[in-house]
Amino acid sequence: MRPPALTVERTLWWGPALVILVVLALGPLIFSDYYLSAVITKSFWLGIAAASLIFLAAYVGMVSLGQVALYGIAGFTMANLVAADGGSTIAWNPWVGTLAGILVAVAVGLVFGAISNRSYGIYFLMITLALGVLTYYFFAQVTQLSGFGGVNNVARPGIVSNPVGDPANLFYIALLASAGVYLLIRYVVRSPFGLALQGIRDDPSRMRSLGYNVPLLRMLAFGLGALIASVAGILSVWWNTRISPGSIDLSRTLDVLIIAVIGGLYRLEGAWIGAFFFVALDNWTRGVDIVGSRFNTVIGVIFLAIVLLSPGGLMGIWGSITDFVARRLSPARTAQPPVRPANETGPAPE
Amino acid sequence: MRDRSEKGRLRLWALLATLVLVVGVLAAGCGGDDDGDGEAAGTQADTSTGGGEASGEPIKIGIFSNNEGAFAPFEGQTWGGAMLPLIERGATPVSGDPTKGVENATIAGHPIEIVYGGSDSTPDKAVEEARRLVEQEQVDILIGPLSGSEGIAVANYSKEQPGTTFVNGISGAQDTTLKVRSPNFFRFHNDGTQWTAGLGDYAYNELGWRNVVTIGDDYDFPYSQIAGFVAEFCSIGGNVTKRLWPALGEEDYSSFITQIPEDVDGFFMGVGGTGTVAFVKQYGQLRGNLSDKIMGGIFMTDPVILKELGSQVEGVVTAGMTAGDSQEPAYLEYAEGLGTAYPELEGTASSVFAYGYYTAMQAIAEALEEVDGDLSDDHAAFREALSNLELDAPLGTIKLDENRQAIMDNFLQQIVADNTGDGVPDVKTIKTIPEVDQTFAGFFSPETPSPDRENPACEKAEPPPWTQQGGGG
Numbered sequence: 001m002r003p004p005a006l007t008v009e010r011t012l013w014w015g016p017a018l019v020i021l022v023v024l025a026l027g028p029l030i031f032s033d034y035y036l037s038a039v040i041t042k043s044f045w046l047g048i049a050a051a052s053l054i055f056l057a058a059y060v061g062m063v064s065l066g067q068v069a070l071y072g073i074a075g076f077t078m079a080n081l082v083a084a085d086g087g088s089t090i091a092w093n094p095w096v097g098t099l100a101g102i103l104v105a106v107a108v109g110l111v112f113g114a115i116s117n118r119s120y121g122i123y124f125l126m127i128t129l130a131l132g133v134l135t136y137y138f139f140a141q142v143t144q145l146s147g148f149g150g151v152n153n154v155a156r157p158g159i160v161s162n163p164v165g166d167p168a169n170l171f172y173i174a175l176l177a178s179a180g181v182y183l184l185i186r187y188v189v190r191s192p193f194g195l196a197l198q199g200i201r202d203d204p205s206r207m208r209s210l211g212y213n214v215p216l217l218r219m220l221a222f223g224l225g226a227l228i229a230s231v232a233g234i235l236s237v238w239w240n241t242r243i244s245p246g247s248i249d250l251s252r253t254l255d256v257l258i259i260a261v262i263g264g265l266y267r268l269e270g271a272w273i274g275a276f277f278f279v280a281l282d283n284w285t286r287g288v289d290i291v292g293s294r295f296n297t298v299i300g301v302i303f304l305a306i307v308l309l310s311p312g313g314l315m316g317i318w319g320s321i322t323d324f325v326a327r328r329l330s331p332a333r334t335a336q337p338p339v340r341p342a343n344e345t346g347p348a349p350e
Numbered sequence: 351m352r353d354r355s356e357k358g359r360l361r362l363w364a365l366l367a368t369l370v371l372v373v374g375v376l377a378a379g380c381g382g383d384d385d386g387d388g389e390a391a392g393t394q395a396d397t398s399t400g401g402g403e404a405s406g407e408p409i410k411i412g413i414f415s416n417n418e419g420a421f422a423p424f425e426g427q428t429w430g431g432a433m434l435p436l437i438e439r440g441a442t443p444v445s446g447d448p449t450k451g452v453e454n455a456t457i458a459g460h461p462i463e464i465v466y467g468g469s470d471s472t473p474d475k476a477v478e479e480a481r482r483l484v485e486q487e488q489v490d491i492l493i494g495p496l497s498g499s500e501g502i503a504v505a506n507y508s509k510e511q512p513g514t515t516f517v518n519g520i521s522g523a524q525d526t527t528l529k530v531r532s533p534n535f536f537r538f539h540n541d542g543t544q545w546t547a548g549l550g551d552y553a554y555n556e557l558g559w560r561n562v563v564t565i566g567d568d569y570d571f572p573y574s575q576i577a578g579f580v581a582e583f584c585s586i587g588g589n590v591t592k593r594l595w596p597a598l599g600e601e602d603y604s605s606f607i608t609q610i611p612e613d614v615d616g617f618f619m620g621v622g623g624t625g626t627v628a629f630v631k632q633y634g635q636l637r638g639n640l641s642d643k644i645m646g647g648i649f650m651t652d653p654v655i656l657k658e659l660g661s662q663v664e665g666v667v668t669a670g671m672t673a674g675d676s677q678e679p680a681y682l683e684y685a686e687g688l689g690t691a692y693p694e695l696e697g698t699a700s701s702v703f704a705y706g707y708y709t710a711m712q713a714i715a716e717a718l719e720e721v722d723g724d725l726s727d728d729h730a731a732f733r734e735a736l737s738n739l740e741l742d743a744p745l746g747t748i749k750l751d752e753n754r755q756a757i758m759d760n761f762l763q764q765i766v767a768d769n770t771g772d773g774v775p776d777v778k779t780i781k782t783i784p785e786v787d788q789t790f791a792g793f794f795s796p797e798t799p800s801p802d803r804e805n806p807a808c809e810k811a812e813p814p815p816w817t818q819q820g821g822g823g
Contacts, residue, residue: 034485038478140568140597143803149499149523149570150473152506164481164510242503246472286467286482296418 008329012322017269024175028168037167037239043279044174045235047272048181050259052228055185058266059194060221061120061201066112066128068256069135070226071233072248074105076139076146078234079243083155086147094157102230109226113219120204132253140245150244160238174235178272181228185268188224197221258299262306264313273314406460406723411714412489414467414479415496415519415707417449420599420623421471423654424496424703425449428519430688430695431704432493435711436462437691448692457715460723465489471496471598471623473503480504484514490725491515493710496703498523498542498571505530515729515736517714520706523570524577525800527755528788534729536736536754538709539702540671540786542574543581543794543801545648547786548762549618549669550582551817553645557667559615561589565606565629566620566647568595568803575620575647577801581793584808586819595803596621603629607636620647627658634662641665651763653698657774664775666765673745673761674700674777684708684744697772709748709756713741757787783816791815 027036049071056062076087078101083091092100116127139146161169188194199207200214208214237243255278263274278299285295310316415421415428429448437443441455441462455462465487469476476495483489492514495504501521508516509532516535518526522542527535553559562583566572572595580590591614594606603621607629610617621629626649633640639662646668649655653674656663673681685699698704717735724731741748746759762781769776789795791814799805813820 032486034481038481038485149502149525152473152503162510164485164507240474240477242473242477242506244473244499246499247474249472283482283486286479287487 009322009326012325027171027175033167036171037163039279039283040276041163041167041171041174041239043272043276044171044178045232045239046256046259046279047263047275048178048235049229049232049256050263050275051178051181051185051268051271052225052232053256053260054263054265054268054271055189055228056221056225057260058268059185059189059201060197060218062218062222062225063125063265064128064222064225065125065253065257066131066135067225067229067232068248068253069132070105070109070229071236072135072139072243073108074101074230074233075237075243075247076151077101077104079151079154079237080145084147084242085152086149087145087151091155094155097155098157098234101234102227105230105233106223106226109229110219110223113222113226114215117215117218117222129253132248133250136245136249139248146245150242150246152242154237154241154243156238156241163239163241170235170238174239177231177235181231182268182272185228193217193220258303260313262303262313264315266312267315267319270313270315277314406458408461408463409457409491409718409723409725410463410465410487410489411711412465412467412483412487412492412494413519413707414469414476414483414492414494415703416471417468418470419472419497420625421496423624424652424701425468426692427654427695427698427701427703428496428707430692430698431701431706431708432519432711433464434684434687434691434708435715436464438687439715443691446692446694448695458719458721458723460718467494469495469497469500471500473499476500477503477507480507480516484511489514490729491517491714493517493707493714494519495521497521497569498526498574499569501526502530502570505532505535508532508535513728515733517710517736518706519710520703521571522574524574524788524794525570527753528794528796529800531753531796533754534733536713536733536750538713538741538748538750538756539706540756540758540760541788542571542647543578543790544758544760544786544788545670545702546575546578546582547669547760547783547790547814548582548781548816549579549645549667550584550586550588551814551819551822552667552762552781553583553616553618554586554588555818557616559583559588561591561614563592563594563610563614563617564590564620565594565596565610565617567598567600567622567625569598570801572620572622572647573801573803576618577794577806578790579618579645580808581790581806581811582814582817585793585811586813586817587810588808590808593803596625598623598625600625601628603632604636607633610637616643616645618645618647619650622647622649626650626652626655630659630663646765648702651765651777652701652703653774654701656765656777659775660773661767661775663765664767667762667780668765669760669762670702671745671758671760672700672702672705673763673779673782675763675779676745678744680742681744697774700777705745709741709743712743713739713748716741751787753788755788757785759784760786783822786816791820 049067053064053067056064078097080088081090081092081097081100082094112131116124119127163170196212196217200217204214259274259278262277263270282295285298306313413432415425417425426448433448433452436452436455441452443452444450451464465483467479467483469479483492495501496519498521501518501523502525505526512534518537524541524543527537564576566576594609596603596606641664644666646666648670650666650668688699689696717732717739720735721731737750748756748758751757760783761779763777763779765775766778816822
């Protein structure tokens with residue numbers, strides 16, 4: 001039997017989610033083509049990239065700075081295998097190219113997982129940062145793959161219409177991909193595999209003594225993170241119609257980290273909330289006279305405020321509000337802490 | 351589990367304040383999307399209230415250059431150049447900062463609205479910004495971008511937007527017009543290749559160089575610049591032994607400088623943006639005096655950079671589309687106009703950034719005047735006027751080829767000791783090469799490989815007509 005306070009709490013969590021879903025389902029009718037494409041669709045694929053980071057950070061205790069590199073590997077692989085200006089001259093079917101891009105990114109993810117799976121905390125962070133920088137310089141230097149000045153006009157599968165002229169198509173694809181990624185992660189973290197990962201997050205030594213192969217599980221988790229990131233990479237190339245080394249440089253790596261922290265590094269939904277906040281803010285400040293060219297300053301201040309005041313990010317703020325309202329609506333239950341997803345403020349990696 | 355006792359009242363207030371900020375931002379973000387008319391927040395200079403004679407439909411012109419990255423220091427120059435044609439037509443600057451736009455701008459009786467944009471020299475960002483200006487702010491005409499790779503991406507994007515006319519800012523990659531050839535993308539200044547006309551000839555015949563190394567940032571614009579130098583220098587018998595490509599925005603050039611063999615006759619320096627000063631200073635520390643060893647791209651004579659470099663580059667020969675020592679009345683008027691409108695830009699008239707954006711806006715203004723601001727039928731008449739325009743620019747006439755790319759004079763220049771007393775070395779024009787076209791006297795065509803790290807190959811060929819071997823003076 002669930003206590004009544006929980007019902008209020010659940011309403012406060014699921015109500016807005018339902019509204020957002022309905023609004024999104026009707027997106028093309030509500031938003032202008034530009035906003036739909038340049039802000040919302042971009043938020044989806046950036047959100048997926050951030051979700052791959054949040055999955056690793058929140059459930060495995062691996063804060064990775066390599067997710068942009070992995071999505072870049074998927075994007076570059078696909079862009080080179082299909083018809084495009086620049087890069088290799090191979091012109092496969094776009095679907096085959098897409099699949100190959102995802103597979104290569106997952107393979108690279110597993111290899112990097114194998115290299116880094118015994119590192120924890122700051123050392124793991126540094127290794128994945130090295131992956132990011134290495135990948136950037138690889139594509140910047142090997143111009144046979146990045147085609148002087150990037151790979152332009154990358155061919156898309158027929159179902160993905162022109163992202164400028166007819167953005168609704170790609171919007172729905174990105175929406176479905178986001179929903180798929182969300183459900184996949186939710187499913188995985190409830191599976192025995194996911195529970196083992198959370199055990200590793202909390203106490204690797206104990207998991208090892210219980211007989212789990214900790215390095216193997218961490219490697220597989222990193223591979224799963226690469227799979228999610230590769231979806232973001234494919235969508236970003238479809239959305240941009242191009243990819244260049246500048247698409248995956250260090251500042252994009254930081255963007256994804258900032259998005260994850262602003263959204264809430266320990267709540268999965270925070271990935272998309274943070275991405276939307278980031279993209280909408282960028283788009284909006286560019287039109288405002290005083291802050292027009294100072295987006296980085298604005299986002300930096302917000303980042304600081306979030307880190308100092310609400311380490312749980314925007315999702316943490318929302319959590320505080322729902323707690324507050326739930327307590328008000330059910331005064332009898334104030335003493336009892338509401339039941340929350342176990343990992344919201346899960347312990348940071350050691 | 352969260353420990354509630356830690357949460358003080360202060361923190362709750364701070365959370366609420368942040369939340370209010372968030373909601374405000376999101377509301378504004380959603381609100382600004384569906385009304386693409388004049389009340390969009392980005393319109394900086396709302397001119398609909400000024401100028402009694404401005405009776406026609408307002409025309410929206412978006413302008414963007416770089417407000418982040420290696421070229422951000424030149425944003426003011428680009429904007430100053432772009433604003434000057436409007437100021438010459440009666441507009442007044444909003445402030446001493448050119449990026450704030452102008453008030454009461456009119457062209458051919460149409461009020462002009464300026465919309466601000468800025469990118470960071472990456473193609474992704476440039477297209478995002480172009481999309482925002484075209485699709486959200488709904489500008490009629492877009493001026494920009496600044497940097498080479500950006501130009502190729504924006505020219506490709508322009509094909510998706512046949513209802514908008516694009517005029518290049520100062521991005522100088524060859525492919526932008528020679529390969530992409532978008533019907534609604536115009537460039538009223540020379541590309542990086544054209545800017546080097548005369549340098550190979552001077553290196554070979556005047557300086558007696560035979561073996562040369564090139565160094566340039568690793569992206570499209572320096573590829574184009576070095577392509578021009580290599581094509582000309584090799585066509586008359588020179589040899590390029592090595593091409594070095596540091597990344598754009600590099601700060602430590604020492605490993606590249608040590609790769610330049612001590613025994614080469616000289617090297618062509620195509621490091622631009624914020625890297626030019628760092629490179630020259632580091633070269634001085636590692637190898638000593640460089641003024642007799644180096645030929646420069648357009649950046650060496652940029653007034654801002656020249657001021658930084660000072661006397662250590664005296665004697666260096668460069669080439670480009672501007673001539674800071676010109677005494678032509680039209681040029682003096684242009685230079686004075688820029689310094690009067692924006693005192694901070696005093697002395698920067700010969701910057702290609704200012705001049706490129708100036709010619710863009712000036713061409714737009716003259717073409718609009720020719721058609722009385724008629725932008726109907728997807729700008730058909732306006733584009734016809736732009737294509738056929740013979741722009742009487744301060745440093746000579748500019749006309750377009752069939753790819754809508756400028757054909758104009760190029761100036762071979764030498765940096766000499768300061769005579770004007772401003773502490774900045776002067777620039778002396780030593781030769782004018784008339785009407786350099788994008789094919790570079792036949793070296794390049796839509797079918798030739800795009801300039802890159804290896805292309806064009808260093809080969810002896812038919813010398814261009816402006817070289818001694820080709821019969822030029």
